[in-house]
Structure formats: C-alpha cells, structure tokens
Amino acid sequence: MKQPAIVIIGAGLAGLSCARWLARAGRPFQVLEAGDAVGGRVRSDGVDGFLLDRGFQVLLTAYPEARRVLDFDGLHLRQLYRGADVFCQGRLHRLADPFHHPVDAVRSLMDDFIPWMDKWRTLILWKEAAATFAVERRLPEMRTEDYLRDFGFSPETIDRFFRPFFGGVFLEKDLRTSARIFLFLYSMFQKGGAAIPAHGMQAIPDQLAVALPPGSLRLNCPVAAIQPGRVILESGEQILADHIILAVAEEAAFHLLPPSMMEKPKPPRSTTCLYFTTTDPMPGRPILYLDGENRGPVNNACVLTQACPERAPQGHHLISTSIIGAPCSNELEDVVREQMARWFGPGARRWRHLRTYQIRQAQPEGRQLHPGDGPLPALLAPGLYRCGDYVEDVSINGALLSGHRAAEAVLEAIG
Ligand SMILES: Cc1cc2nc3c(=O)[nH]c(=O)nc-3n(C[C@H](O)[C@H](O)[C@H](O)COP(=O)(O)OP(=O)(O)OC[C@H]3O[C@@H](n4cnc5c(N)ncnc54)[C@H](O)[C@@H]3O)c2cc1C
Structure with a gap:
C-alpha cells in the first residue's frame, strides 16, 4: 500500500522531535528547513x-x-553551579542551593542582602515546586511577581534575586510571565539544575538530526506557502503532501497559515x-x-x-x-x-x-502570559498540524514535547 506523504516544515527542536517519533513509527517523511543547519533557535x-x-x-x-x-x-x-552570584551594593553576594552546596549556603546565611525570612521562604517554595511535574495547571493564572508577593517575599528579594534570575529566563523583567510557568521552571531548577x-547547544539538535533516516532532511529550503495537500518552496518547487506539519516559530506560522487559523502574535x-x-x-x-x-x-x-x-x-x-x-x-x-x-x-x-x-x-509572548489549561491542539485542519514552543511552553522541553504531540496526531490520523 502507498505510504501517505508527510512533510515537516522547520528543523528546530519541535520539527526534529516530530521527525524522531515518526521515524520510530516507521513512517517516511521529509523535513524542509530554511536555514543552513538544523536547530532553529538552538545554534x-x-x-x-x-x-x-x-x-x-x-x-x-x-x-x-x-x-x-x-x-x-x-x-x-x-x-552549572546551583546558585548565583548577585551583584548588589557594590559587590557580589553568593546565593547557594543548600542541598548541593551546604557550606556556601551556611556562609550566605550570614549575608543579609536577602532577608533571613526570605531564605526560609525559598525553601518552602522548593517544597511546593517539588510536587510540580508539568506547567502547573492547579494555580490560578497570575503574574509571577504577584505570586511571589502573595507568597510573602519582600520587594528586596524579588528585585535582587527573582527579577534578574527569572527575568533572564523569561527575557522580561516585569515578571509578568504566568506563575504557572514560573513554578514549572523553578521545579526544574530544583530537581536537576542547569547544564x-x-x-x-547545537549538540542538542545535531544529536536528534543524526538519527533521522538518510535523505529525509533538506536544508536551505525555505517554504513560501502551504495549500491543502501541497507545499510550495521559495524556489517554486511544489511538493505534494497528505500531512503537513508546521514546525516553525510563531511569527513564521502566522505568515504561512490562512488568517482564519491564527491570530496575529504579540511582539x-x-x-x-x-x-x-x-x-x-x-x-x-x-x-x-x-x-x-x-x-x-x-x-x-x-x-x-x-x-x-x-x-x-x-x-x-x-x-x-x-x-x-x-x-x-x-x-x-x-x-x-x-x-x-x-x-x-x-x-x-x-x-x-x-x-x-x-x-x-x-x-513568543502570548502563551507565557496565559498558558491556559493545556497545549494548543496540534491538529489545525485535516492533514494540517502545528508544533513549536508557542503551542506548548516556551522552552527546549516545550518544543520537544510539542513535536511529540504533533507526531502522535499524525499517527492517529493515519491509523
Ligand atoms: C536566546 C535564547 C535563549 C533561550 N534560553 C533557553 C533556555 O535557557 N532554556 C530553554 O529551555 N529554552 C530556552 N530558549 C527557548 C528555546 O530555545 C526555544 O523554545 C526552542 O528552541 C524553540 O524551538 P522550536 O522548534 O519551537 O522553534 P525554532 O527553534 O524557531 O525552529 C523553527 C525552525 O523553522 C525554520 N523555518 C522557519 N520558517 C521556515 C520556512 N518558511 N520554511 C522552512 N523552515 C522554516 C527555522 O529556520 C527554524 O529552524 C531560549 C531561546 C533563545 C532564542
């Protein structure tokens, strides 16, 4: 029986993850990537x-x-060291994870640039985070800053530690990102740390790419448009496809999809x-x-x-x-x-x-403010799917997971 033609647009982590799961299911596919290497934002x-x-x-x-x-x-x-050196009041102050660097943590207890009670609250927050396994859906949707205030953290601690640390993760310093995302990431830092x-970082997409079947990846291959059942490349070449998976970033997805399928993303x-x-x-x-x-x-x-x-x-x-x-x-x-x-x-x-x-x-900004109660659906229309961090949560994990979900949706449709 003829195999359905499957085309994945984009070889960032979401596209590569989708390809990996399809390859494991023995389904042939093609990945079309605009760039000169895989990885997207991880290069x-x-x-x-x-x-x-x-x-x-x-x-x-x-x-x-x-x-x-x-x-x-x-x-x-x-x-990386589990903690941080914070520049404040003219010098660096060490904040250390007490479970991994107990000696440094005891020393940092003596340093009062973070109020003692807030160090204690950090441990209580760890306990809370320890029970978190996915973007925390039990919490009401609220800004991270409001969550930290309600938790009892002083403005000094929020400004001196949480704002630069999570500002660097969220790429915004108002801490307007949803507390659900904050708690998930806090739990990830606590459970494993950063490496x-x-x-x-390119080693991550490269590792996924080497496992793809030979000939399934085409680089320098920007897609200009998609139509039902076909993909049109900027070169003018047309590729017939029964299943098209859009694994591009939010802005690029907005330009490739019909306006009725996607709202204009926030900057x-x-x-x-x-x-x-x-x-x-x-x-x-x-x-x-x-x-x-x-x-x-x-x-x-x-x-x-x-x-x-x-x-x-x-x-x-x-x-x-x-x-x-x-x-x-x-x-x-x-x-x-x-x-x-x-x-x-x-x-x-x-x-x-x-x-x-x-x-x-x-x-992307949108889902970081309101991650909602679950990922956006992978299936957009019969034969058309999407994945990417803006669909799940904005992280390496979210991109990989969204690719996995898109592959599952395709496999379900194929039966
Ligand atoms: C500077 C920075 C720091 C970050 N820090 C972290 C961090 O510390 N930890 C963490 O977990 N996450 C971090 N992230 C987020 C994480 O990197 C992303 O969430 C993730 O890589 C998104 O992967 P993606 O596959 O969804 O999208 P992308 O990586 O954007 O992949 C989309 C792919 O589609 C291709 N494409 C686009 N248009 C077309 C077209 N028309 N035709 C063909 N191909 C096309 C692109 O070239 C690209 O390869 C960071 C991101 C950045 C940029």
Missing part, C-alpha cells in the same frame, strides 16, 4: 577558535521530555548576547552572575570556560553577557565592559569583544 558558531551559542541558553536536566528523547551522556553535559553541552521577546574573551584569571566557578541592582544593561553573565574549557583556545576564557531586549547603541560594547569592570574588576575594560548576537524573535 552555535565557531569564531576564532571559540564556540559561541546564539544567545545564552541552558538545558535543565530535569526536563521530562528532554530526558525521554536526548542521550545526555552523548551531549557531554557540564553542570550546558561541552561542544555547544516577541528579544535578547542581546555579547561574547568577550580574556587571558586574565577569572573567578573559578561555573556560576551565573546576576545584576541585583537592575541597573543594566547586562542582566546576567557567565564565564563559560569555567564549565567547558574546550569552548576556547587554551589559556583563554569565554565570557557571555546577556541583555534583555535589543538595544541599539554604538557604545554597547564599552558600556558592557564598564559594567563588567564593576563586577569583576578593572581588567574587564581590556576584554576582547568576539561577537554580538541580537535575537529579536527569541521567545
């Missing part, structure tokens, strides 16, 4: 012997779908990441540094070579600095160096700039 570049991710990203090792789908050993994951692959969240290098000695821990004063422009920084020395030539450090938003300024590099000189000392003024990534469409 890395080699620059002068340094390995730079396109924007600072981490994999939370407790992500359930990532655990199901990825071979963590093959990614050579390097765990980065030794050879760049996406953006971020800017500047990479620097130095041969000067740097603090020894692979830890996240946070702007507890909210003066910016850098919200968070990390000396990546403290976790992954292989990401830089020997004797060099690789430092990533992340800004929320996409500021336009010719002086940005110097302003960032000046801020880093306050955090790390005057040597930062001599750091060599490697590259700046401005990612205007980093995260």
Whole structure:
C-alpha cells in the first residue's frame, strides 16, 4: 500500500522531535528547513577558535521530555553551579542551593542582602515546586511577581534575586510571565539544575538530526506557502503532501497559515548576547552572575570556560553577557565592559569583544502570559498540524514535547 506523504516544515527542536517519533513509527517523511543547519533557535558558531551559542541558553536536566528523547551522556553535559552570584551594593553576594552546596549556603546565611525570612521562604517554595511535574495547571493564572508577593517575599528579594534570575529566563523583567510557568521552571531548577553541552547547544539538535533516516532532511529550503495537500518552496518547487506539519516559530506560522487559523502574535521577546574573551584569571566557578541592582544593561553573565574549557583556545576564557531586549547603541560594547569592570574588576575594560548576537524573535509572548489549561491542539485542519514552543511552553522541553504531540496526531490520523 502507498505510504501517505508527510512533510515537516522547520528543523528546530519541535520539527526534529516530530521527525524522531515518526521515524520510530516507521513512517517516511521529509523535513524542509530554511536555514543552513538544523536547530532553529538552538545554534552555535565557531569564531576564532571559540564556540559561541546564539544567545545564552541552558538545558535543565530535569526536563521530562528532554530526558525521554536526548542521550545526555552523548551531549557531554557540564553542570552549572546551583546558585548565583548577585551583584548588589557594590559587590557580589553568593546565593547557594543548600542541598548541593551546604557550606556556601551556611556562609550566605550570614549575608543579609536577602532577608533571613526570605531564605526560609525559598525553601518552602522548593517544597511546593517539588510536587510540580508539568506547567502547573492547579494555580490560578497570575503574574509571577504577584505570586511571589502573595507568597510573602519582600520587594528586596524579588528585585535582587527573582527579577534578574527569572527575568533572564523569561527575557522580561516585569515578571509578568504566568506563575504557572514560573513554578514549572523553578521545579526544574530544583530537581536537576542547569547544564550546558561541552561542544555547544547545537549538540542538542545535531544529536536528534543524526538519527533521522538518510535523505529525509533538506536544508536551505525555505517554504513560501502551504495549500491543502501541497507545499510550495521559495524556489517554486511544489511538493505534494497528505500531512503537513508546521514546525516553525510563531511569527513564521502566522505568515504561512490562512488568517482564519491564527491570530496575529504579540511582539516577541528579544535578547542581546555579547561574547568577550580574556587571558586574565577569572573567578573559578561555573556560576551565573546576576545584576541585583537592575541597573543594566547586562542582566546576567557567565564565564563559560569555567564549565567547558574546550569552548576556547587554551589559556583563554569565554565570557557571555546577556541583555534583555535589543538595544541599539554604538557604545554597547564599552558600556558592557564598564559594567563588567564593576563586577569583576578593572581588567574587564581590556576584554576582547568576539561577537554580538541580537535575537529579536527569541521567545513568543502570548502563551507565557496565559498558558491556559493545556497545549494548543496540534491538529489545525485535516492533514494540517502545528508544533513549536508557542503551542506548548516556551522552552527546549516545550518544543520537544510539542513535536511529540504533533507526531502522535499524525499517527492517529493515519491509523
Ligand atoms: C536566546 C535564547 C535563549 C533561550 N534560553 C533557553 C533556555 O535557557 N532554556 C530553554 O529551555 N529554552 C530556552 N530558549 C527557548 C528555546 O530555545 C526555544 O523554545 C526552542 O528552541 C524553540 O524551538 P522550536 O522548534 O519551537 O522553534 P525554532 O527553534 O524557531 O525552529 C523553527 C525552525 O523553522 C525554520 N523555518 C522557519 N520558517 C521556515 C520556512 N518558511 N520554511 C522552512 N523552515 C522554516 C527555522 O529556520 C527554524 O529552524 C531560549 C531561546 C533563545 C532564542
């Protein structure tokens, strides 16, 4: 019997995950990707012997779908320190996870830049988060900031810790993102912590791509339009398809779908990441540094070579600095160096700039405000499906899970 033709548009994590599940079910398919490599928003570049991710990203090792789908050993994951160094009142203050770094945690008890009662509340919040397995649907929909206030956290703790830490995760510092998403991510940080692959975030999509059947992936192949039963490429080529899975980001989906199928998305969240290098000695821990004063422009920084020395030539450090938003300024590099000189000392003024990534469409806004009671349906119309982080939740886990659900919907339709 003739196999139905299945076409997946987009080889980000959602598209690759969908392809993986279809391949496991023995269904042939084609993946059409506009870019010159797989990964979508999870890409890395080699620059002068340094390995730079396109924007600072981490994999939370407790992500359930990532655990199901990825071979963590093959990614050579390097765990980041479970805690953060917060720059506030002119110096760095350590906040440590008491279960993993008890000595540092006892020391940080003496430091009162976070009120003692709030340290205690953080532990109670951990207990709450420990019972969370998916984007927390039991909670009423509310902003993260309101949730933290209602929980009893003082404004100082929200401003000095939660705002820069989760602002860096959500890519917005109002903490307007839904508390359901906050609690899910908090539980992921608590259950597994954050890690980065030794050879760049690109290792994640690459691992999924190598398992695809030979010939099933076409790169540099942008899709211009979709019609019932066919996909039209920008080159003019037409591909017949019984099942079309749209695995592109929200904005691109809006342009490819008929207006009746999708509302215009809210403007996406953006971020800017500047990479620097130095041969000067740097603090020894692979830890996240946070702007507890909210003066910016850098919200968070990390000396990546403290976790992954292989990401830089020997004797060099690789430092990533992340800004929320996409500021336009010719002086940005110097302003960032000046801020880093306050955090790390005057040597930062001599750091060599490697590259700046401005990612205007980093995260969708809509579902982060109102994740609702479940993912958006994968099936849009007979033979037309969608997946992507904007359908599930905005994370590596959400993208992988949405691809899985789309594959299930296709397999169900095929019977
Ligand atoms: C800077 C940054 C930091 C992040 N940090 C984290 C983090 O620390 N932890 C975390 O869990 N998540 C993080 N995320 C979110 C996470 O990376 C995304 O949620 C996830 O990668 C989205 O995957 P996707 O497959 O849904 O979409 P995408 O990665 O956008 O993939 C869509 C694919 O479709 C392709 N495409 C688009 N249009 C067409 C077309 N017309 N024809 C063919 N192909 C097309 C694109 O080229 C792309 O490859 C971060 C994202 C960014 C940008």
